[in-house]
Amino acid sequence: MDLEAVRTFAAVAEAGQFQKAAVDLAITQQAVSKRVAALERDLGVRLFSRTPRGAELTIDGQAFLPHARELLQVAERAVASVRTDRRPLRVDVIASRGAAAGLMRGFHAAHPEFDLNVVMLFEIEAAVAALRSGAIDASFRAVAMPGRPLPEDIESVRVLDEPLQLLTGPAHALAGARSVTVAQLVGHRIWMPGIVPGTEWGAYYDDLVAGFGLTIEATGPNFGSDVLLDTVADTPALATFMSERTRLVWPAGHDLRRIPVTDPTPVYPHSLLWHRDNPHPALAALHAHLAATRPALDAPGTWRPDWVLPH
Template sequence: MDLTAVRTFVTVAESGQFQEAAAVLAVTQQAVSKRIAALERELGVRLFIRTARGADLTVDGRTFLPHARELLLAADRAAASVRPGRRALRVDVIGARLAPAALLRGFHEAHPGIALDVVTLFDVDSALTALRSGSVDASFRAVAMPGRPLPRGVESVRVYDEPVQLLTGPGHVLAGRRSVTPGELAGHRIWMPGIVDGTEWAAYYASLAAEFGLTIDASGPNFSGALQDALAGSGSLATLVSERTELAWPDGHGLRRIPLADPTPVYPHSLVWTTANPHPGLVALRTHLTATRPPGTAARTWTPGWAETVRGVFRP
């Protein structure tokens, strides 16, 4: 059913005159007459009787009127559900327990009136596809991977450099240290079964390993708790975790989180969006992240050379 004709019908019914309805709708009286005639043909009934006073509803017209109003209300609600500023801001985070999720929680606390829809996509390619299709409004990613520039129309700004830490069991040779340099990890087995080839985090840790001569083992299934169990019982096994990764382990494991320093490797989280996205919540998110970006605490930090290209300038 032509909703334009339905809206015209309701306007005529409420005003009682074709001419007045034309003025309200900003069209000609002839256009109003054509829309009503088309609607009457579609329904197979007369909706109005022309009189000297204007237009009176027929019995069928009075019967149809409340349903016509419901149709228009449903159409308005449907449009509002996806209209920028009405629908929730859809944001992709790399993981619910990682720093981007914490940054997004901070934004939600500062802007409780902006509805959020949080999703977790697999990798940067999935995120970029979703951004360009409009299925998400923004994504937190380390997007500048070697040989893979951002597509046209996609922008990013670095919002958080998250320090990487060493995680060991209590019997590890480095467990008692207050800090460790990345170079001191050379020769130690670093087990990270969650790394997946082709992802941005795989590119980051490959660059880290190459820079400091590390051996990172990504083999084996990434079962929940299995890595922590292995660390707790080993004197030689270790892994790397981000500073704000939320971890909990059973009593008795006694795992140690040890800062890396001189330099401190940091993972470069960036906010990514498309320039054509009109959602007003996106502007608020970018402004919040720029204003609340924490200052670096380490004297010396390291990121891959390719990550430096993601440094953007945010202009609200």
Template sequence: MDTEAVRSFVRAAEFGQLQHAADELGVTQQAVSKRIAALERELEVRLFTRTARGVELTLDGQAFLPHARSVVAGVDRAVTAVRPGSRALRIDVLGLRSAQAVVLHDYWRSHPETDLDVVVLRVNDPRVAVAAVQAGDVDASFRTVTDPAALPRDVQMIHAFDSPLELLVGPRHPLAPARKLTPPQLRKHRIWVPGIAPRSEWAEFYDQLATAFDLRLDAAGPNFGNEVLLDALADSADLATLVGARDRYIWPTNHDLRRIPIVNPTLAYPLSLMFPRTNPHPGLRAIINHFASLTPLPETAWLPSWAMTPRRSADDIARR
């Protein structure tokens, strides 16, 4: 099977346009069309139907696509494995100040020889991140598909580590003097988490959290970034938000914001890592081993429902 024909099919499926696929591959539209036609003859099925907008996958094309992505990713990895100066390990994190990025930075400081490329996919739907892993655009992604049955067979997902939550408030907030807080103490206080995206894993997390502890979570308004959120907290006597204990936030000294741990139980966000089931990047195992060395949660901890089921963890991988 012509792997460049398979690559042309994958790119055409992603763009929905033969010309866009040709532009990315650096060939003519006619060349892409010929490759796909040859692939269809070899498979004895039609992969696309032509529309006024471009091309759409047939049912056979939809069935073939995840396998085709795996073929392309495997070829790319094979070439990279023998190419001098092979590319860095590319890992998607939610944000460069997120717990995931902080943990990776801690690892890199201890292993500066690691060729690591930390990127941020600007997507909220974890299925898009799955597709990026399948396509080889990233080697791994810190995203969670909360329904394991929906995870493609060619993508593996493990539990990486858990991120305890803290309450972040300004100096005039009534909870600001507290050294620690329990979930019942948060009730009736407005907890602002702007920009919770529908279909995201964190939307499901916050929904379960609010229900479990009767919390007043406010997702109103767009997310204008951390600086705007921190300014609002500093100026307010009743506004609070939730942040991960390992998340990195920086604010002016005069903001005098307070990060207060939540205990009995500790509220924790579970972080998963997705990567190809076959031929993962060779640099990934050492980082997974590093996750296994992180401090575990205390015994009294709350996690969302999907994290309470048996899950394969970094410890399991490290023991292999």
């Protein structure tokens, strides 16, 4: 079915006149008549009756009108889904409680004029594939882990170095400390069941262990942050690492302690990734917002893996 003919039919129904519809559509009255006639032939019915006052819908025209409007709305939504100036900016934040989600909340508050869709993709390969296909516009990742350089068509910029903190229960040997050095953590059991081999954060903690002789255990099933917090609260021998901007709430009875780590402070690097040919107008605004709100990178007294891109 010719959508232009359907659009012309709807315009005539709205205007009540072929001549007025022609003006509204910026075409000739003859073109309006031809489009309506072609649509009537396709449908096998008359849609209008000519009257001295103009054009009145027939019974078939009245029945067809709501469906014609629905067809036009569906077509508009289809076009909007692929037009970067009309569809939402789609950004991967990996997890809802992490720093990337907080950065996007800040952007949304500063730029409510942009529609925003937030998604959560687990693996960097899936995120890069989604960037290259246009399924998403940007992704927050730590780049580029050993052996996995970014494709040449993917751009990146580092936007945040997020300090790690030690999270302990009230009976842990370090629970009363105002801060702890990395050297003081040697010999303590740090439990992080969420580490998955082959991921960026897996590579990050492998380097942290190798560089400072720490003991990080990723044993046992990962039942999520709530179970992790329950276990750390009840087990004096266990602690875990928690990123500074991770948003978690736990029962008051847990009495958990978030302790800064120093000398050096391990920081987790967050970079924004996007396809170099992505034309979405909100991307430039996101870049500018992150640049304006970015804390200092590579601050004195901090540590990050050597493979993290410096720019």
